[in-house]
Amino acid sequence: MSIAKNLLEVQNSIPKNTTLIAVSKTKPVEAILEAYKAGQRIFGENKIQEMVEKYHELPKDIEWHMIGHLQSNKVKFMAEFVNLIHGVDSLKKLKEINKQALKHNRTINCLLQIKIAREDSKFGLSINEAENLLKSDDLQTLKNINITGFMGMASFTENETIIRTEFKTLKNFLNSSKIYTSFNFKPVTLSMGMSGDYKIAIEEGSTMIRVGSAIFGIRNYI
Numbered sequence: 001m002s003i004a005k006n007l008l009e010v011q012n013s014i015p016k017n018t019t020l021i022a023v024s025k026t027k028p029v030e031a032i033l034e035a036y037k038a039g040q041r042i043f044g045e046n047k048i049q050e051m052v053e054k055y056h057e058l059p060k061d062i063e064w065h066m067i068g069h070l071q072s073n074k075v076k077f078m079a080e081f082v083n084l085i086h087g088v089d090s091l092k093k094l095k096e097i098n099k100q101a102l103k104h105n106r107t108i109n110c111l112l113q114i115k116i117a118r119e120d121s122k123f124g125l126s127i128n129e130a131e132n133l134l135k136s137d138d139l140q141t142l143k144n145i146n147i148t149g150f151m152g153m154a155s156f157t158e159n160e161t162i163i164r165t166e167f168k169t170l171k172n173f174l175n176s177s178k179i180y181t182s183f184n185f186k187p188v189t190l191s192m193g194m195s196g197d198y199k200i201a202i203e204e205g206s207t208m209i210r211v212g213s214a215i216f217g218i219r220n221y222i
């Protein structure tokens with residue numbers, strides 16, 4: 001199977017208004033170019049350094065999304081160009097993103113990562129922690145970020161009921177979070193769904209899916 005063909009297959013299986021992020025982590029620029037030539041313009045990486053290198057080598061009309069666990073000390077390397085940071089899980093990180101965005105005279109879009117899976121190995125805020133963040137006075141001072149929604153990862157399980165329930169939790173939180181009013185909080189995006197579960201995620205209200213192996217094949221690492 002070719003990358004272009006895989007890409008087309010995924011595109012044809014999702015609604016037009018669902019945003020597809022092609023997750024290209026660990027894949028060489030040649031593979032990304034193949035997807036690019038087939039029309040894909042949004043790519044997701046989980047390591048800042050790797051994303052920066054690819055950004056410099058690849059066409060400038062690509063939108064880069066940081067989907068991995070965020071290290072504050074590396075935010076500065078991507079602040080100039082990153083389009084959306086999915087994995088924000090603290091006010092401290094929002095402050096760092098705001099500071100680096102300001103240096104480039106930009107506003108950086110962010111999603112709060114919410115812990116919806118049962119496994120406690122997954123990163124993210126609990127809903128309660130996210131609510132406290134959204135209520136905090138500090139948020140009102142961050143002029144160079146926009147929180148545009150939430151990101152979540154379901155449990156790694158074959159049990160569809162569990163996956164569906166976890167996605168529902170995030171969708172409900174998106175709806176109920178609308179009571180929090182900050183000029184930089186505009187909750188519209190729900191980033192949920194990967195190769196194994198994106199169809200369920202879309203049924204449960206996802207607006208943005210992050211698909212790697214279904215497009216690029218199995219990753220070259222464990």
Ligand SMILES: *Cc1c(COP(=O)(O)O)cnc(C)c1O
Pocket residue numbers: 023025046067068193194195196210211212213214
């Ligand atoms: C790797 C990764 C994906 C894509 O996973 P696939 O199963 O290959 O589609 C999605 N989201 C995050 C946060 C990832 O790290």
